[in-house]
Amino acid sequence: MPNVQVKDLLERVVKFHGMLREFYSRIDSESRKESVKLLVNYMARHEKILAERLEKITTQQQQELDEEWWTSVPVLAQKVCLQEYDIDQDSSIDDVIDAGLKLNQCLISYYSQLADISPSDELTEFFTVLEQMEIVEKTRLLETKGM
16 A cells, blocks of 8 residues: 555545435435434534534644655445445334444544554544544444433
């Protein structure tokens, strides 16, 4: 694999959040259940917010990211993560939450791997914060499922 800039990795993650938002929007348009529609609208908004946060990193962080290169990085398996789920108009809230939890785990694993191989303490902290944000979202989804 050729060398990759850290900013390119973040662009991949922003794209993945966009794909998740589209996935949840598709469920919203296909579902007949109001409770499912409410849940996926929340999940789509969450993905939009995360993508926007990643796009709005500080100028100093952007400069640091532009200077960092990696020769080996984990693969964010976007297509694999999104192809595993067969959510349709009859899917329940639990079906959607289960899919959301699995998709969320894809990001948690990715951020964890990036933090582990980061070439600097600053990047380790940056990816650890992103991982923690996803863990918080996973906890919220688990709490929703437990209701």
